[in-house]
Amino acid sequence: MIKLNKVTEDEDTFTIAVAGKGGTGKTTISGLIIRELVERQAGSVLAIDADPNANLNELLGFDVDGTIGELEAEVLRENQDIPPGMTKKRWMELHLQQILSEGKGKDLLVMGRGEGPNCYCAVNNILREYLNNLARNYDFLVMDNEAGMEHLSRRTTAGIDTLLIASDSNPIAVKSARRIAELVDELDIEVGKKYLVLNRTEGDLPDKTEKKVDELDLELLGEVPRDENVRDLCWEGKPIDLLDPNSPALKSVRKMVDDLVSYSVTISPVKSE
Template identity: 35%
Template sequence: MKKVIAFAGKGGVGKTTSLALFLKFLTENDSADILVIDSDPDANVGDVIGRKVDFSDTLASKMQELKRKIEKQLLPLDMPKNQIIEGDVFSSIIEMDDFDILEMGRQEGSGCYCFINNVLKNVVDTLSKNYQFTLIDSPAGLEHFSRKTGRDVTDLIIVTDPSKMGFHTMKRIIELIDEVSLKFENIWILGNRFPDSLKEVLEKEVENLKKNNVKLLGFFPDDNQILEYNFNGKSLLELPDSNPTYQIAKEIFKEII
């Protein structure tokens, strides 16, 4: 069965890190086709997996070019605009050895971020049909969800660190899911950088939600090696198998696939 898995949560809680660990697990254990959609304009998945992404590699750059062509009336008249956009999206896909990436990038100038968000929203469905696994790194803001971008997502992983703001965003996302009637097969809570002493707090919090489609996935510890890799710009895909967080990641992500 095809899986579309999105990572959400407050900025800085570890969404991109968790996605990279999941990606490492998938590429090492499965020969399935994998697509990573980096839809967070504030950061690049490329940074944590050792693929430098230039603006020209991003969908934002293609859309900028498209706008220019529209303004100068350089587009073929006989081709529907959405067909052109779809073509641009497919041609923005970067092929790596074991997976593909689509980098949304940040739209330059005064243009609103929602244009490109809408483009993506309309193609996630088409794109993900071609892959066994689609992993989406979501932006920190919640607009992504309130605009129903998540409608094709099977599994939502809400990441939180042990902080009031992390918990607050987690709860707000769950409320929004109800408010806009989004449907996910599974909603998972992932506690990142948790000391043993605080695990119970999140366990209680999830229990108190009283929602049987929201499940606690597990906890990652604060990990010096991850910090060090980030600091030195090393790819998390190259973490040694012995890394304690990766060991946990392998166990908990098994539950999802």
């Protein structure tokens, strides 16, 4: 039985969102977490690629049949392809089901490019309702966000239990992690706990980086070392499932998942003679 360090009150889904400056490793970290959750059969996983330049699908080994952004564009188009008599809501719901990629232990939904402020009301409400209902079917939701966090700002997803802010060990990047944390606070989304994750680290952290990390009001969940297996996998366009199980990056993400998801062991009572 799994006991979760759950902090938001919503449903039973444990939501992990990964944010951070461009190129800091959000997609890689999301992919590694998803692989780990699936491998340890922690529960069903819904992956959400909330980056318009979606590439989480490649890392997870999914072909994508469409994005939410494409559906929005269709609904907002003047001469829509929506059959007469069918409401936009119904049409959207039908197509949302079709663009959900289904896999072993994990499914994927790709947000794609958003349609700007026009889309923020009616379509956003349909999306919010659909996503919240969909999320209830899963034990975990792992969301790979774009640097600008447009998806989070549209608040189509309910609360986030754990927000991981990725940074590399460059002190300037660490400083920008603070700005991201502040931005999330301003968005007025319910966030349980925020952590910093340092990616592509090499040996001990430089003093300057340590100092910046200490100054942040963020707990350091862990460090993911620079790992050439990860780099090669990405260059070869191979899915994360093919990553060597002994890869240093995967090993460190395993520890982080241990900290986020703790197992409670049921001890059978000792029988008396």
